[in-house]
Every structure is written in structure tokens, then in C-alpha cells.
Amino acid sequence: MSCIVAVVEPCQAQEESQEKEQKPKVWKWQYGQSGAWCDHCSDHNACLDEAYACGQALLQLTHGRHTYSIDMDRMEQHNTQTGKRRSIRRVTDESGTASVDLSKVAAAIASVVSRRPHYWPSGIHYSPWGTMGQVDLIDVSATMATVMQQRLHDTAHADDSAFPNSQCVLAQKKRVARVLHIQNFDFWMCYAARRAAVVQKCQGARLPEALPAIPAPQGMPLLEAANELLLWHGSGKDSLRSIIQHGFDPRISRAGLYGEGSYFTPWACKALQYVKTSLQADDSCILLLCRVLVGCPYQAQTSYKGRRPPERNDSFGSVHDSVVSVAGPKQGNRSQQFHDEVAISENTQAYPEYAVFLK
Ligand SMILES: [Zn+2]
Known part of the structure; x- marks a missing residue:
């Protein structure tokens, strides 16, 4: 087993360069x-x-x-x-x-080279999509079904009377039938490279305080320096296989309220809306729980049209890494938004981590 070497100089006192907050x-x-x-x-x-x-x-x-x-x-x-x-x-x-x-x-x-993340579990392979090429799908239901049931429960509104046309209560009734851990090492390396670039670029950019966070399962580290979040993604069953094999492809996404791109949400009930517009209580379906690099987010106060997030108004002409819309009152025609959403327009800025089968 080879070691990876990251050589650092002897310790020196570090000056505080930023205020604590x-x-x-x-x-x-x-x-x-x-x-x-x-x-x-x-x-x-x-x-x-x-x-x-x-x-x-x-x-x-x-x-x-x-x-x-x-x-x-x-x-x-x-x-x-x-x-x-x-x-x-x-x-x-x-x-x-x-x-x-x-x-x-x-x-x-x-210094990270070809090495699988230490927390990726080994176990029994399971694929409802047949052979998946380089992708390993590991059935982690035994250890993760209860954890995911809790995440589902905690990220679905309990009462949808205030949420017209939503599937909030339906999400509460869903039961986790199976959990697969998605191990796509080739795509993981692309994602990890993008994450390193986002760390350099976003330099302590802050997330909106009102944006809810889904706690990562024990042992799964998220990189705060890249504002990496765990978020739900819902899509039609025809898209799932492609996402798992090749990642999210914003080029074939439909334009949403916050620009063209792939959409994620901390709300399971919102993600279910994208699975099927009229999902029924006895329909089985799959949600993806994904790592998303929110990086330096653009906070949308109203709907936004664009093929990428807006520019950051810095001297380099760089763009925001994501468009974030937090739930609450909105300007323009849309007076109220019920669920928080995050949109990204870069293929390598999200990694589908778990496929959660619901019934
Ligand atoms: Zn909801």
C-alpha cells in the first residue's frame, strides 16, 4: 500500500487574517x-x-x-x-x-491521487439498471435505511395545507425500501478536482443562513471550505441511470425559475415534485441524495434567467458558483416561495452519493 505525501514546512504561528465570524x-x-x-x-x-x-x-x-x-x-x-x-x-x-x-x-x-474515499463502504452490489460500466452500486440498506428514513422525515413538511400543489405530506408517508451507495470513481475524481477549484475561488464565501442543511451520515465528511452541502435531487426514472453513470448534465436540463441548470433542494418533498408531477401514495420512486458545491452562491430574490449564474462583480469577471433561492417572500410576480432551491450549471459540481428507493 503506497502512501501519499503532502510535505509541509515546520509549524509557524498563523496570524488571524479574518474576523472570527x-x-x-x-x-x-x-x-x-x-x-x-x-x-x-x-x-x-x-x-x-x-x-x-x-x-x-x-x-x-x-x-x-x-x-x-x-x-x-x-x-x-x-x-x-x-x-x-x-x-x-x-x-x-x-x-x-x-x-x-x-x-x-x-x-x-x-496530493490526492487515485484512491477511493476512505468512507466508501464495500458490500453487495445491486443494480436495477443492469450493468453500469465503471459504476459500483453498493446496497447499504442494512446500515442506512433507518438513517435515510430519518432524513426523509426531517426534510418533508408535516402539513401541506400552506403549500398548494405540493407533495409535502406525501413525502412524510413514504418509506425507504432500499439505499444504494453510488461509487463512480471516474466521476468522483472530476468532482474532487472541481471541489479543489471551488475552495480556491470561493475563499470563505458564506451560505445564506436561512438555507437548511441536511446532516451528512456519520463518517461522510463534507468540505465546508467549498460550501459543500448534501441536497436532494428528484428526476424522472429515465434520467437516473444517466445521472449515476455520467453525473448531472445541465445542458439537457429544462430552464427553471433560477436559470438553466440542475436543481437541488434540502426538501425531500420538493424533490418528489420533480420525480413525477402527480406522484401517488403507492407509487415507488427514487430520490438521489447528492453532494453539491454551492461555493460562492448568488442569492436570487426573484426569478432569474441565464445559462449560468450571474457575475460576481469582482475584477476578474468571475461568476457565482450557484444560484440559491431561499424560501420566503419573493419580489416580482411570485410573492412566496415554499421550498429552498439550489441551481448549478456545471456538470462536475454535484456528485450523486446515495440512491434512496421509496415506496
Ligand atoms: Zn414541503
């Missing part, structure tokens, strides 16, 4: 020593956290004359000179004192 949420890495937990330095912290988020299970760090092999599957570090092994752990940084050094983040991400 401007920082993305950070995590703190610690190692066990004499019965206590000690903090890794900020350089190592950034490397470890972003390597972890990329699903990189093995890496090496240098500190002075010492080299440490880090194994994130075992959560252990190994001093290659002395042979000493120590436990490591990842905890939220309550004090908010750790700083994120984006140049180190980029180095860690750039």
Missing part, C-alpha cells in the same frame, strides 16, 4: 499523548482536515526532522523514525482559534 466552520485535529489530547499545529490541521474531507485515508506529514504517517481509517499517526504510534481524532474547534491556510488546503487536495 467571517471564518468557515473549522475542525481541530488532536493526537493522544500521556492520557491527554494535544492540538496539531494549524498547518498540519489544514492538511489533515482537507485530506480527510477528500476521502484521503493515508498521508504523510513532516515536522522538523520527523515524518509522520497518518492513517485515517485507523485514526492513528505513526512516527516513521521512532516507530511511536499515537491515536488521533477530529473534533469541532469550539474556540475557533485554528486558522485555515488555503495554500496548505490546496497542497493537500492536490
Whole structure:
């Protein structure tokens, strides 16, 4: 088994470059020593956290004359000179004192080579679509059905009397029949490369506070530095196979209220509207739970027409990474929006992670 090397210089004190409230949420890495937990330095912290988020299970760090092999599957570090092994752990940084050094983040991400994310489970293959080429579909129902049932319940409105023409209550009645973990390594690498670019570009851009977040299942890291979210996607059954094999293709998407592109939502009830316009209680269907790089979002206050998100008004002429419309009062003809939505126009900016079969 080969190690991936991300060499960093010896630790230096990091100056606070941003106000505390401007920082993305950070995590703190610690190692066990004499019965206590000690903090890794900020350089190592950034490397470890972003390597972890990329699903990189093995890496090496240098500190002075010492080299440490880090194994994130075992959560252990190994001093290659002395042979000493120590436990490591990842905890939220309550004090908010750790700083994120984006140049180190980029180095860690750039060092990821062909290695499957450490949290991808192995198990029994199952495909209702026949042979799927390079894609592995792993049946994780035994461990994930209850988790997904909870996510479904938590992301569907309980009362649709205030939501005309919606399928809110119908979503509450659906039961999770099967969960597949989608392992499309070729497309994952494209997604990971795009994610590294978004980290560099969005530089601490913030998500709308009102946008609900779907908690990731235990052990599945999301990269806060890219504003990576877990969101539902609903589409007709004819599109599912293509999405799983090739990702989302905004070129064949219909124009929505917030521009051309692929649409995602934190609401399962909203995603069900896209599966079938008149879904019945006894219809079986499939929702995709996806990683989405929201990056630097454009917050739409009214409907928006465009083949890509609006420009950011910076000196580089760059565009926003996504269009986000949060639920609430809207300007123009549409006075009220009931569900939050996120639209992206880049094929590699979303990764379908789970196929959730509902009945
Ligand atoms: Zn709803």
C-alpha cells in the first residue's frame, strides 16, 4: 500500500487574517499523548482536515526532522523514525482559534491521487439498471435505511395545507425500501478536482443562513471550505441511470425559475415534485441524495434567467458558483416561495452519493 505525501514546512504561528465570524466552520485535529489530547499545529490541521474531507485515508506529514504517517481509517499517526504510534481524532474547534491556510488546503487536495474515499463502504452490489460500466452500486440498506428514513422525515413538511400543489405530506408517508451507495470513481475524481477549484475561488464565501442543511451520515465528511452541502435531487426514472453513470448534465436540463441548470433542494418533498408531477401514495420512486458545491452562491430574490449564474462583480469577471433561492417572500410576480432551491450549471459540481428507493 503506497502512501501519499503532502510535505509541509515546520509549524509557524498563523496570524488571524479574518474576523472570527467571517471564518468557515473549522475542525481541530488532536493526537493522544500521556492520557491527554494535544492540538496539531494549524498547518498540519489544514492538511489533515482537507485530506480527510477528500476521502484521503493515508498521508504523510513532516515536522522538523520527523515524518509522520497518518492513517485515517485507523485514526492513528505513526512516527516513521521512532516507530511511536499515537491515536488521533477530529473534533469541532469550539474556540475557533485554528486558522485555515488555503495554500496548505490546496497542497493537500492536490496530493490526492487515485484512491477511493476512505468512507466508501464495500458490500453487495445491486443494480436495477443492469450493468453500469465503471459504476459500483453498493446496497447499504442494512446500515442506512433507518438513517435515510430519518432524513426523509426531517426534510418533508408535516402539513401541506400552506403549500398548494405540493407533495409535502406525501413525502412524510413514504418509506425507504432500499439505499444504494453510488461509487463512480471516474466521476468522483472530476468532482474532487472541481471541489479543489471551488475552495480556491470561493475563499470563505458564506451560505445564506436561512438555507437548511441536511446532516451528512456519520463518517461522510463534507468540505465546508467549498460550501459543500448534501441536497436532494428528484428526476424522472429515465434520467437516473444517466445521472449515476455520467453525473448531472445541465445542458439537457429544462430552464427553471433560477436559470438553466440542475436543481437541488434540502426538501425531500420538493424533490418528489420533480420525480413525477402527480406522484401517488403507492407509487415507488427514487430520490438521489447528492453532494453539491454551492461555493460562492448568488442569492436570487426573484426569478432569474441565464445559462449560468450571474457575475460576481469582482475584477476578474468571475461568476457565482450557484444560484440559491431561499424560501420566503419573493419580489416580482411570485410573492412566496415554499421550498429552498439550489441551481448549478456545471456538470462536475454535484456528485450523486446515495440512491434512496421509496415506496
Ligand atoms: Zn414541503
